[in-house]
Amino acid sequence: MEVREAATLPGVTEAALRPLQPSSRRFWLIAAGLGLLVMLGLVAYVTQLTEGLGVAGYSDHGFWGIYEANLVAFIGVSYGGALVSAILRLTNARWRAPITRLAEAMAVFSLLSGMVFAVIHLGRPERLWMLIARPQISSPLVWDFVAVMTYLVANLMFVYLPLIPDIALVRDESRLSRGWRGRLYRFLAVRWQGLPEQDQLLRRAIGTVAVLIIPLAVIVHSVLSWAFAVTGRPGWDSTIFAPYFVVAALYSGIATVIVVVAAFRKAYRLQRFIGLKHFRYLGYLMLALDLLYLYFTFTELLTEGYVMNEEVVPVLEAVLVGQYAPYFWAFIFGGGLIPLVLVAVPRTRTVPGILTASILVVAGMWLKRLLIVVPTVAHPLIAGAWGSFQPTWVSAAITLAAAAAVPLGLMLFFKLFPVLAIYEMEEIAEEVQAAYAAGPQLLTEALSA
Amino acid sequence: MKRAILPAALLLAVLTPAVAAAQQTSQPANTKLTLSSNQARDGKGREVPGLLVVNATLTTADGKALNGRTIDFYQRTELFGPRNAYIGSAVTDSAGAAALRYEAAQSGPQELLARFAGTSDLARQEATDRVNVAESAMPFKGEPLPLGSVAKGLAIGVGLLGLAVWVLLLGIFIHTIIGIRRCVSNEA
Numbered sequence: 001m002e003v004r005e006a007a008t009l010p011g012v013t014e015a016a017l018r019p020l021q022p023s024s025r026r027f028w029l030i031a032a033g034l035g036l037l038v039m040l041g042l043v044a045y046v047t048q049l050t051e052g053l054g055v056a057g058y059s060d061h062g063f064w065g066i067y068e069a070n071l072v073a074f075i076g077v078s079y080g081g082a083l084v085s086a087i088l089r090l091t092n093a094r095w096r097a098p099i100t101r102l103a104e105a106m107a108v109f110s111l112l113s114g115m116v117f118a119v120i121h122l123g124r125p126e127r128l129w130m131l132i133a134r135p136q137i138s139s140p141l142v143w144d145f146v147a148v149m150t151y152l153v154a155n156l157m158f159v160y161l162p163l164i165p166d167i168a169l170v171r172d173e174s175r176l177s178r179g180w181r182g183r184l185y186r187f188l189a190v191r192w193q194g195l196p197e198q199d200q201l202l203r204r205a206i207g208t209v210a211v212l213i214i215p216l217a218v219i220v221h222s223v224l225s226w227a228f229a230v231t232g233r234p235g236w237d238s239t240i241f242a243p244y245f246v247v248a249a250l251y252s253g254i255a256t257v258i259v260v261v262a263a264f265r266k267a268y269r270l271q272r273f274i275g276l277k278h279f280r281y282l283g284y285l286m287l288a289l290d291l292l293y294l295y296f297t298f299t300e301l302l303t304e305g306y307v308m309n310e311e312v313v314p315v316l317e318a319v320l321v322g323q324y325a326p327y328f329w330a331f332i333f334g335g336g337l338i339p340l341v342l343v344a345v346p347r348t349r350t351v352p353g354i355l356t357a358s359i360l361v362v363a364g365m366w367l368k369r370l371l372i373v374v375p376t377v378a379h380p381l382i383a384g385a386w387g388s389f390q391p392t393w394v395s396a397a398i399t400l401a402a403a404a405a406v407p408l409g410l411m412l413f414f415k416l417f418p419v420l421a422i423y424e425m426e427e428i429a430e431e432v433q434a435a436y437a438a439g440p441q442l443l444t445e446a447l448s449a
Numbered sequence: 450m451k452r453a454i455l456p457a458a459l460l461l462a463v464l465t466p467a468v469a470a471a472q473q474t475s476q477p478a479n480t481k482l483t484l485s486s487n488q489a490r491d492g493k494g495r496e497v498p499g500l501l502v503v504n505a506t507l508t509t510a511d512g513k514a515l516n517g518r519t520i521d522f523y524q525r526t527e528l529f530g531p532r533n534a535y536i537g538s539a540v541t542d543s544a545g546a547a548a549l550r551y552e553a554a555q556s557g558p559q560e561l562l563a564r565f566a567g568t569s570d571l572a573r574q575e576a577t578d579r580v581n582v583a584e585s586a587m588p589f590k591g592e593p594l595p596l597g598s599v600a601k602g603l604a605i606g607v608g609l610l611g612l613a614v615w616v617l618l619l620g621i622f623i624h625t626i627i628g629i630r631r632c633v634s635n636e637a
Contacts, residue, residue, distance in 0.1 A: 124527075137604045146611050150618070157622055164629070190626050191633040198632045205625035212618065 011272065013169065016420035018268045020176055023415070027267075034408035041401020044394040045120060053123040056395040061387020064377045066395045067121035069369035070402060072224060072245070073252065074114030075148065076365070079217045080253005081107030082155055084285070086210040086217075094432070095281060097425040098273040101418070102264055102410075103257045104159045109409035110256065111152055113402040118148075120398060140226040147220045154213045160188075161206050165423035168192035181416070221245045228372070234312040235319075235376035238304075244296045248365060251289040255339075255361035258282050260410065262355045264419055273420060276351055283343040283354040286361065290343075294336050315379050318386075324375050327367055335364015477572045479510035482520075484563040484576035488583075489550060498584040499556075503549045505563035505576065507541050514545030518565060522549050525560040525577075533562055553582040 048056050057065060081103040088096035119125050135142045171177050171185035192198060225245035228236040238244070258279060265274045301320070304312050319328050339357035342348045378387040391399075482505060489500035503522055507515045518541045523533035539547035553559065558581050567573030 137608070138600065143607065150611060150614055153615070153618055157618060161622075161625065190629050192629060193633055195632050197635075198629045201625050201628040201632070205621050208621050209618070212614065216614070 012420060012425050013418075013422055015268070015270055015273060016166070016418035016422045017170065017173070017176065019411075019414040019419050020170065020416070027411070031408060031411055034404040034411075037397075037404035038401045038408060041398045041404075044397035044401070048120075048394050048398070049125075055392060056398070057390045057392045058123075059387065061380070061385070062374070062378055062389035064121075064373050065389035066370065066391050066399055067117045068373045069366065070399055071114050071117035071121065072372075073366045073369045074110045074117065074402065074406075075224065076114075076221065076245070076249030076369075077253050077256045077362075078107045078111035078114060078151075078155070079221055079246075079249035080251070080255070081105075081110065081257055082151075082158060082213050082253075083217050083250060084254055084257055084282070085158070086213045089206070089210045090214075094428050095278060097421055097428050098270070099257070099261050099278055099282075100162070100424065101421045102261050104155070104162070105410055105413055106257060106260045106406070107253075108152075108155050108159050109406045109413070111148075111155055112409070113405050115148060115152070116402060118145075140223055140230055144220075144223045144227055147216070147223045151213075151216050151220045154209060154216050157209050158206075158213055161202060161209065162421055162424060163417055164189060164192050164202060165194060166418045166421065168194070169422060170418065184416070217249075218246055221249045228376075233376050233381070234309070234379060235304075235315040235372070238300060240296060240300060244293075244300065247289060247292050247296055248368070251286065251293050252362060252365035254282055254286045254289060255358040255365070258286065258354060258358035259362060260407075262351065262358075263407070264410075264414070268419060270420065273425070279351050279354045280349060283349065283357070286354075286358065287340060287343045290336060290340050290361070294332075294340075297332075297336075311381075315375050318375050318379070319371060324371060327371055331364045331368045331371065334360050335368060339364075477567065477570050480515065480565060480567075480572050480574045481508045481510055481512070482506070482563060482565055482574040482576040484561065484578040486551075486561055486578050486580045499553045499582060501551045501553060501580060501582070503551050503561055503563070503578075505539070505541075505547045507545045507547070507565055507574070509571075514541070514543060515571065516541055516543045516545065518545075518547075518568075518571070520547040521564045521566065522551070523562040523564065524551075525562060536561075553585050556582045556585040558582075 056067070085096070085100045085103045085107070088100065119128060122128060131142060131145055137143075167185050168189040171182070171189045177185050222242035222245065225241040229238055229241040231237070261274060261278065261282070265271060301316070305316055305320075308316075318324050339361050342353050342357035342360075347353075374389045378389065380386060484503070484505050486501050486503040488496045489502045491497055505520045505522070507518055507520060509515060519538055520541060521538045522536050524536050526532055526534045536551055537549045539549045541547045547563075551561075558579060560577055560579050562575060562577050565571075565574045
């Protein structure tokens with residue numbers, strides 16, 4: 001396809017618009033596979049609606065389980081995507097440009113997947129209405145709803161605003177903007193022509209939303225943690241739960257950004273724009289958060305284990321040496337120590353090495369969320385037998401469907417919109433070129449940014 | 450042959466009434482259970498919110514009171530599907546009556562169930578009753594929670610902050626979109 005390329009960064013427009021071209025059979029096969037998983041999840045949900053939550057493995061001795069772990073995990077992943085983009089924008093890290101679009105879109109789709117679990121985990125979903133009709137303001141669940149909705153709006157804006165110039169570019173490509181697509185692009189491009197005033201307005205808006213999205217993301221995950229921490233149950237009643245959740249979200253989020261970036265880089269041959277440098281920088285961020293999360297885990301276990309409150313002991317025992325110990329140690333090694341080594345050792349600090357570490361982190365952190373929810377719920381507060389949560393085909397199918405919905409959503413989204421932030425990349429390229437032309441002083445400034 | 454018939458006839462004559470008697474004892478006698486509930490009242494005759502007195506009466510089918518039998522009481526709930534939540538037990542007195550004071554945690558219509566589990570000689574029996582609880586029991590009524598005013602202030606503050614964020618976000622969005630569109634009109 002021939003497209004108008006900017007002189008500063010030749011090839012970027014063509015590369016960014018590759019997914020908009022007619023797709024290969026492989027693309028449609030993968031999309032169909034993911035679509036089937038989503039459909040299976042829908043069937044499972046209908047079964048759950050008609051048969052009750054019991055078919056998903058829930059009972060009065062295991063009233064929270066996989067759905068709550070999924071809710072925390074998916075929303076956490078979204079947090080990482082949004083924050084990577086926001087922080088890198090605000091610090092004007094130039095290397096961010098090729099990955100921000102993927103990170104922002106991933107944030108929206110994983111957030112939507114996570115939000116679905118707020119409904120799925122209710123045995124009587126129609127009662128969700130009561131959250132609005134008769135809110136109990138002392139409940140963290142009400143504030144969770146408000147925080148997540150606000151975060152969703154901010155995320156949608158954070159994806160859409162930087163897209164406007166690129167949508168205008170697609171609008172002006174006659175071959176790509178026929179029929180309903182053309183109408184959609186014209187509507188979403190809001191008459192963008194790249195005028196300096198328009199550019200100034202857009203920059204200011206993106207900057208403000210980037211500033212707002214950071215505290216919003218912190219609030220969302222803090223409130224989510226309080227839904228656990230304020231219940232007073234052993235294993236949850238912790239003062240560090242909010243920062244613990246926030247760090248977990250960032251850690252798993254950055255790992256997911258790496259996985260998504262690697263997948264789209266390979267699928268659409270974006271190696272020229274997304275190089276080893278991007279993986280290394282994201283890997284360093286992941287490494288720092290890995291250490292921080294392990295530190296939080298150690299602190300949490302040390303204080304609980306040293307005090308040994310009567311009600312905490314059985315939960316700690318079950319997690320460290322008992323029934324749940326294999327999962328816990330799988331998380332410590334698979335989700336913590338092995339990724340740490342893979343990124344820290346220069347020999348394995350390659351794209352496959354960092355990608356392997358990220359996949360391990362995503363899986364390990366999901367397991368950790370399950371370990372936060374299940375042992376505490378299964379432990380009886382009064383004398384009696386331990387409960388348990390045993391996933392069934394229904395809860396497994398719904399979980400798989402939500403996990404499949406994220407890549408499927410991204411694949412379809414990038415069938416419509418450029419996968420790279422063309423306008424931003426060209427702008428940065430122009431800045432660097434101008435700096436080269438202007439001499440060593442400006443060049444030093446440009447390179448140090 | 451004649452020698453064998455005589456003992457067999459004798460055995461049959463002895464066993465037939467015994468088997469008949471055994472058959473009679475294996476079928477426990479029918480029982481009758483009634484259930485009613487009413488609002489509990491304090492010493493001055495005022496209704497106590499949320500506190501119900503649940504009365505069950507157990508008799509034989511012909512109305513004879515059954516004394517010293519345990520009656521279990523349940524509330525029908527829909528938690529994880531329809532089920533009976535155990536709320537307590539009481540033993541019948543000489544009039545066959547068993548009463549339980551039950552503090553309802555929820556207001557609205559509720560279905561209560563009394564169950565006599567049965568014995569070898571008395572049949573199992575169940576009875577249900579519907580009751581409308583006007584006001585649920587509130588254990589903390591009249592006792593304000595510590596730091597209640599701080600909590601309320603905090604909730605209002607956080608609510609206002611949330612509202613401000615929404616206004617700011619939507620304001621920025623509308624301002625930007627209108628601004629971008631207007632730039633073109635001005636240029637033209």
